[in-house]
Amino acid sequence: MNTILEQTFSVPFRYAVAFTEDLFDPNNSIFVDSVRGNRVPKVLFVIDNGVADTHPDLIGKIKTYSKANDDVFSLATDPIVVIGGEACKNEEEIYQSIVEATHLYGIDRHSYVVAIGGGAVLDMVGFAAAISHRGIRLIRIPTTVLSQNDSAVGVKNSINAFGKKNYLGTFTPPVAVLNDFNFLKTLDDRDWRAGLAEAIKVALIKDLSFFEWLEEHALALARREMEPMKIHIIRSAKMHMDHIAGKDPFEFGSSRPLDFGHWAAHKLEKLSNFRIRHGEAVAIGIALDSAYSFLQNRISEQDFQRIIQVMKTLGFELFAPELQGENLIQGLKEFQEHLGGQLTIMLLEELGKGIEVHEMESDLIFKSVDLLRTLEEKSQLINS
Amino acid sequence: MNTILEQTFSVPFRYAVAFTEDLFDPNNSIFVDSVRGNRVPKVLFVIDNGVADTHPDLIGKIKTYSKANDDVFSLATDPIVVIGGEACKNEEEIYQSIVEATHLYGIDRHSYVVAIGGGAVLDMVGFAAAISHRGIRLIRIPTTVLSQNDSAVGVKNSINAFGKKNYLGTFTPPVAVLNDFNFLKTLDDRDWRAGLAEAIKVALIKDLSFFEWLEEHALALARREMEPMKIHIIRSAKMHMDHIAGKDPFEFGSSRPLDFGHWAAHKLEKLSNFRIRHGEAVAIGIALDSAYSFLQNRISEQDFQRIIQVMKTLGFELFAPELQGENLIQGLKEFQEHLGGQLTIMLLEELGKGIEVHEMESDLIFKSVDLLRTLEEKSQLINS
Numbered sequence: 001m002n003t004i005l006e007q008t009f010s011v012p013f014r015y016a017v018a019f020t021e022d023l024f025d026p027n028n029s030i031f032v033d034s035v036r037g038n039r040v041p042k043v044l045f046v047i048d049n050g051v052a053d054t055h056p057d058l059i060g061k062i063k064t065y066s067k068a069n070d071d072v073f074s075l076a077t078d079p080i081v082v083i084g085g086e087a088c089k090n091e092e093e094i095y096q097s098i099v100e101a102t103h104l105y106g107i108d109r110h111s112y113v114v115a116i117g118g119g120a121v122l123d124m125v126g127f128a129a130a131i132s133h134r135g136i137r138l139i140r141i142p143t144t145v146l147s148q149n150d151s152a153v154g155v156k157n158s159i160n161a162f163g164k165k166n167y168l169g170t171f172t173p174p175v176a177v178l179n180d181f182n183f184l185k186t187l188d189d190r191d192w193r194a195g196l197a198e199a200i201k202v203a204l205i206k207d208l209s210f211f212e213w214l215e216e217h218a219l220a221l222a223r224r225e226m227e228p229m230k231i232h233i234i235r236s237a238k239m240h241m242d243h244i245a246g247k248d249p250f251e252f253g254s255s256r257p258l259d260f261g262h263w264a265a266h267k268l269e270k271l272s273n274f275r276i277r278h279g280e281a282v283a284i285g286i287a288l289d290s291a292y293s294f295l296q297n298r299i300s301e302q303d304f305q306r307i308i309q310v311m312k313t314l315g316f317e318l319f320a321p322e323l324q325g326e327n328l329i330q331g332l333k334e335f336q337e338h339l340g341g342q343l344t345i346m347l348l349e350e351l352g353k354g355i356e357v358h359e360m361e362s363d364l365i366f367k368s369v370d371l372l373r374t375l376e377e378k379s380q381l382i383n384s
Numbered sequence: 385m386n387t388i389l390e391q392t393f394s395v396p397f398r399y400a401v402a403f404t405e406d407l408f409d410p411n412n413s414i415f416v417d418s419v420r421g422n423r424v425p426k427v428l429f430v431i432d433n434g435v436a437d438t439h440p441d442l443i444g445k446i447k448t449y450s451k452a453n454d455d456v457f458s459l460a461t462d463p464i465v466v467i468g469g470e471a472c473k474n475e476e477e478i479y480q481s482i483v484e485a486t487h488l489y490g491i492d493r494h495s496y497v498v499a500i501g502g503g504a505v506l507d508m509v510g511f512a513a514a515i516s517h518r519g520i521r522l523i524r525i526p527t528t529v530l531s532q533n534d535s536a537v538g539v540k541n542s543i544n545a546f547g548k549k550n551y552l553g554t555f556t557p558p559v560a561v562l563n564d565f566n567f568l569k570t571l572d573d574r575d576w577r578a579g580l581a582e583a584i585k586v587a588l589i590k591d592l593s594f595f596e597w598l599e600e601h602a603l604a605l606a607r608r609e610m611e612p613m614k615i616h617i618i619r620s621a622k623m624h625m626d627h628i629a630g631k632d633p634f635e636f637g638s639s640r641p642l643d644f645g646h647w648a649a650h651k652l653e654k655l656s657n658f659r660i661r662h663g664e665a666v667a668i669g670i671a672l673d674s675a676y677s678f679l680q681n682r683i684s685e686q687d688f689q690r691i692i693q694v695m696k697t698l699g700f701e702l703f704a705p706e707l708q709g710e711n712l713i714q715g716l717k718e719f720q721e722h723l724g725g726q727l728t729i730m731l732l733e734e735l736g737k738g739i740e741v742h743e744m745e746s747d748l749i750f751k752s753v754d755l756l757r758t759l760e761e762k763s764q765l766i767n768s
Contacts, residue, residue, distance in 0.1 A: 002402060002403065002404045002414065003402070003403040003404075003618055004400050004401070004402045004403075004414075005400070005401045005402075005403075005618075005621070005622060005625060006398070006399075006400055006401075007397075007398065007399050007400070007401055007537070007557075007625050007628070007629060008396070008397065008398045008629065009396075009397055009628070009629040009633050010394040010395065010396045010397070011394060011395050011397070011633055011634050012392070012393075012394045013391075013392065013393055013394070013395065014390070014391065014392045015390075015391050016388050016389070016390055016391070017388070017389045017390075017391055018386060018387070018388045018389075019386065019387040019388075019389075020386045020387075030386065030388075039726065099545070099552070100546070103545070103546040103548070103551065106721055108720075108721045108722070108723070108724035109635075109722075109723060109724030110724035111724065127515075130554065131511075131515065131552045131553065131554060132551065132552065133551065133721075133722060133724065134540065134542065134550070134553040134554055134555055134635075135554065135555065135634075136724075153391070156518065158518065161483075161487070162484070162487040164487070166518070167487065167516065167517065168483070168515050168516065169515065169518040170514065170515060170518055170519065170554055170556075171518055171519065172554075173391075234387055234389075237389070238389060241389060241391050244391070244393070245391060245392065245393040249393050249395055250395050250519075251493075251518075254494065336492075337490060337492045337517075338492070338493075338517060339492070339493060340492035340493030340494035340495065340517065340520075341423065341492070341493070341494035342423065
């Protein structure tokens with residue numbers, strides 16, 4: 001005789017995503033309000049060395065801010081500075097050192113780990129926090145366009161392993177995401193630009209009017225004007241948040257519509273040994289899957305040209321030698337393995353509307369690569 | 385100008401907890417039904433060496449069963465056998481080898497990892513599965529009383545680190561829990577008995593009638609009769625499941641009512657270098673916190689004696705030299721750090737009803753230890 005019991009429950013999550021300037025200014029209460037509670041928790045800060053270098057006053061400001069609010073929270077220790085960029089996800093010792101810090105400084109499940117930096121540092125610190133004590137509260141303070149408009153508002157963390165990007169990680173929502181626009185001012189041009197690819201991505205698959213807004217403001221964004229940058233970040237972050245909340249936040253299914261352009265991007269990053277940054281690779285991936293959508297007669301040539309044009313105006317390169325050859329195709333297989341289940345790729349049905357497909361033809365991928373190379377050669381001819 | 389967006393969503397979980405016999409008998413469809421889907425997934429089996437040793441036909445049966453059902457699922461590789469017991473949670477290489485196996489055999493998010501063994505192996509394999517690809521589907525096949533009536537039906541996994549029990553882990557529900565009563569027949573007397581402590585625990589804090597049932601059947605259970613064992617497992621598992629589903633499955637609060645008797649138990653396991661098994665330590669922890677509840681006049685002497693009596697009938701030792709001295713008290717601090725937030729300890733208000741308190745007096749803990757030692761000396765005198 002068998003007995004079968006069914007277990008069902010839902011776990012509710014809630015967090016604020018704030019947009020501000022000068023987060024640790026003595027008069028800015030957003031941070032202190034985020035950790036306020038009925039006891040005085042310890043807070044462990046971990047900072048991207050790229051941010052610490054370009055903001056040499058940051059650690060001092062955090063200490064002053066903490067002292068002024070010592071009735072609400074206390075620093076577990078001086079802020080820890082870690083190597084930023086993909087390196088921090090590749091080198092296991094860095095992630096181990098953060099896990100060990102939670103042990104050394106007695107950071108419990110009601111304390112906070114605060115990660116300040118680009119997407120890679122947020123991913124790595126987030127993973128360390130997610131598995132220590134089965135999950136320490138995490139506050140993300142993203143400092144790049146890419147992390148503010150996309151990755152930091154989401155629920156994922158990860159490190160790389162076995163040469164596979166994001167092989168180890170969890171779905172663990174943060175308790176707060178605090179975006180400080182001031183960090184964007186010191187970004188180099190590549191990072192300023194790179195993050196815009198995720199906004200183009202989400203606009204192309206979900207919202208024509210946002211794509212048109214991006215077309216309209218591409219030149220201002222390329223000129224590093226702050227106002228359109230802020231507007232686009234809030235709008236893009238909101239779209240990403242709505243998508244996550246809308247269905248399957250922990251991605252139990254095979255579908256991952258927000259990964260338009262990403263199968264090739266992940267592979268390109270690795271093939272280029274991370275010379276090509278994530279956002280830059282996403283721009284190329286968008287161009288490739290848009291070319292493929294055009295060659296499959298899903299979108300018109302005019303639509304394809306608009307996509308290329310907005311990314312060229314922003315300053316993206318839309319071709320890389322690593323696109324050529326069989327290596328790229330291997331990325332499809334890896335993408336499928338990472339998602340699990342059936343291969344599911346997002347293409348474009350029209351501007352502002354994605355469509356999921358379950359196979360891609362190698363021949364047409366090669367033709368798409370050729371098309372991108374031709375366009376790149378033509379534009380170099382014009383510019384020379 | 386600050387902008388603050390609120391993100392809220394709920395993540396639904398659902399899994400079956402089945403009770404059966406001879407799970408891999410060709411005619412038993414429970415396992416194959418658990419992995420049936422619209423593709424043929426890979427399944428990676430990991431087996432506790434204690435189970436593999438006492439069931440030398442198990443691996444052969446799994447292979448035969450897999451071959452007979454190769455239209456539904458496929459073995460990723462031969463079942464992997466790992467060291468069971470707390471050792472597998474202490475030695476990082478063991479957990480690393482399981483993570484590496486998911487990489488080597490291409491186990492994706494829609495494949496399955498199946499863990500067969502006692503609670504420690506289920507914890508360790510569950511953790512490896514939970515963080516690989518941000519979560520591979522896990523099926524637990526618990527083989528001890530302790531894991532069938534309590535831990536395996538829950539949502540936690542873990543390994544030990546920095547000398548701290550369960551320091552690394554996640555809250556990740558399994559996709560199925562398949563209990564095979566046949567595994568219980570080969571348990572040694574200590575493990576048969578040890579798991580009963582968790583049933584006494586949940587009965588004492590939640591359900592007087594279950595406690596009375598346990599009193600009534602204590603002798604039959606001590607004599608290793610299968611029928612009351614099965615009945616108590618299903619009832620205890622159901623109570624644990626209802627509790628988890630009822631509120632705060634991922635333990636965001638400080639409260640952990642199911643951990644009655646556990647603050648001392650965790651410490652005792654470590655102080656004894658795991659000579660005292662988890663369930664045995666829980667029995668002593670229950671005795672200690674019951675003595676404390678009695679000395680605080682929360683429960684009557686008669687009630688206290690009933691608790692001691694049912695555990696003595698089952699054959700538990702209710703005293704250990706490690707209880708003496710300051711070391712034990714340190715366990716309170718570690719328990720608080722692990723849960724985070726305010727110290728929250730469950731005591732007894734009456735038989736079948738727990739009550740949470742936020743402090744324990746050292747003096748009264750020492751007196752409770754003295755009381756247990758006196759009772760133990762008296763019972764040795766009677767038996768000698």
